[in-house]
Amino acid sequence: MAKKKTDKGVDCDRRAFITGKGWLPAFVGAIGLAGLGSIVGLKPRVLPDPSAQFKIGPPQDFPVGTVKVFDEEKVTIFHDHDGMYAISLVCTHLGCIVSYNDADARFDCPCHGSKFTLQGKVLKAPAPRALDWFEISALPSGQLMVDRGVTVPMGTKVVV
Numbered sequence: 001m002a003k004k005k006t007d008k009g010v011d012c013d014r015r016a017f018i019t020g021k022g023w024l025p026a027f028v029g030a031i032g033l034a035g036l037g038s039i040v041g042l043k044p045r046v047l048p049d050p051s052a053q054f055k056i057g058p059p060q061d062f063p064v065g066t067v068k069v070f071d072e073e074k075v076t077i078f079h080d081h082d083g084m085y086a087i088s089l090v091c092t093h094l095g096c097i098v099s100y101n102d103a104d105a106r107f108d109c110p111c112h113g114s115k116f117t118l119q120g121k122v123l124k125a126p127a128p129r130a131l132d133w134f135e136i137s138a139l140p141s142g143q144l145m146v147d148r149g150v151t152v153p154m155g156t157k158v159v160v
């Protein structure tokens with residue numbers, strides 16, 4: 001069969017194009033690569049986030065009765081008679097930063113008015129759930145560390 005030249009000088013065999021000899025292998029290859037990419041994309045890539053962890057100092061810096069706000073890390077540390085605990089300052093509604101309201105003993109969100117107890121429980125919506133509690137652990141150096149990548153059930157306190 002005779003091949004025709006296009007105006008750009010490229011051979012174009014009409015029968016080969018229609019039967020898929022030209023484009024079919026490229027199409028199948030593209031679909032295969034897309035499928036492989038999807039499978040690779042499904043693999044979880046959860047790595048510990050070192051930036052989620054921060055040291056807060058030795059236990060002696062937190063006597064019973066301490067309430068210490070870490071603005072940059074968006075966490076408040078409490079030490080009551082049952083132990084220490086760390087509560088997130090990130091509102092569970094849309095992520096604004098709640099403020100510690102010492103006078104009323106609660107957390108207030110400036111964005112849409114949610115209010116939380118000092119345990120993080122919702123007092124006033126629209127926040128859909130309580131503030132997160134984060135893990136506190138002791139390092140071999142004696143320093144305490146908060147891991148914002150690890151939430152713990154409300155009420156989990158560390159005895160130091």
Ligand code: FES
Nearest residue numbers: 091093094109112
């Ligand atoms: S972000 Fe806190 S109430 Fe909306």
